[in-house]
Amino acid sequence: MVDANQLRQWGRNVIDIERNALDNLYQYVDSLEFVKACQLILSCTGKVIVMGMGKSGHIGNKISATLASTGTPAFFVHPGEASHGDLGVLSENDIVLAISNSGEASEILTLMPVIKRMGLPVIAVTGKPESSMANHAVVHLCIEVPEEACPLGLAPTSSTTATLVMGDALAVALLQARGFTKDDFALSHPGGSLGRKLLLKVSDVMHKGDELPQVSQNICITDALYEISKKGLGMTAVVNDDGQLAGIFTDGDLRRVIDAEVNLRTTSISEVMTHGCVTVSDGILAAEALKVMDEKEINGLIVTNKQQQPIGALNMLDMVKAGVI
Known part of the structure; x- marks a missing residue:
């Protein structure tokens, strides 16, 4: 039987490590790249197409949903499915937000020639500024973390948290730049309790x-x-x-x-x-x-x-x- 205090300590360690990762994230939000990413999306007349594999895909799905619900049209496209037809969702006015902690996700890199041929700008969100995806991108948002909360350094933990928070920072900055209101939010959430409160007369x-x-x-x-x-x-x-x-x-x-x-x-x-x-x-x-x-x-x-x-x-x-x- 594992000691209860030990279990609590392991849990606290995770929180401490991930809190440190978020503190580290300030420097990347303060960078010119974050401003460029916001300006690029604000000038976009199409959609933000979010891509990511594995855990980055799960985080990407949430980021696309947050963007869409706060005034920035966005869709998540699975890179694996994109190679077999789903890339057809892209149009000439779109932007691609590609997520990969390593910046070397082969499924996304395979799509880069097609995306570039369409003339679509890419915002890469990675933990490696010198990665292949970062080099393909016109804007790179760094989410590098000092360490993963997983003691083996294998399971994405701190890195996925940092990616999620970076996505939230992006979405909320865009929301405020657009002057997005509660009424606007309600229109995209008619089935939610907030939507009913703000729409029903x-x-x-x-x-x-x-x-x-x-x-x-x-x-x-x-x-x-x-x-x-x-x-x-x-x-x-x-x-x-x-x-x-x-x-x-x-x-x-x-x-x-x-x-x-x-x-x-x-x-x-x-x-x-x-x-x-x-x-x-x-x-x-x-x-x-x-x-x-x-x-x-x-x-x-x-x-x-x-x-x-x-x-x-x-x-x-x-x-x-x-x-x-």
């Missing part, structure tokens, strides 16, 4: 038309309860004779009415409804409506137009279903 979530619970202020409580039960939102809007919102009646109001032993059949809903209820417009973000509910400690909202007429309603369950929460 109240109009997308609310119940409207026949689904909107609404009663006249002149009816009795019993009739209002029928509307609440029928629409299933735990509340109903109450309108005046002009169709404007006069108040709201909720399940909570009903409990208070029952405690007060009010006659449900003879008492008008206008006598027990909540006046001056909180409302929102249908044009605001659903996330903003959720914030209103949280701040006011309420479970539902009536949506009104400029004439203060109810046009929709929503509750906390709608927010959950829409993925806003």
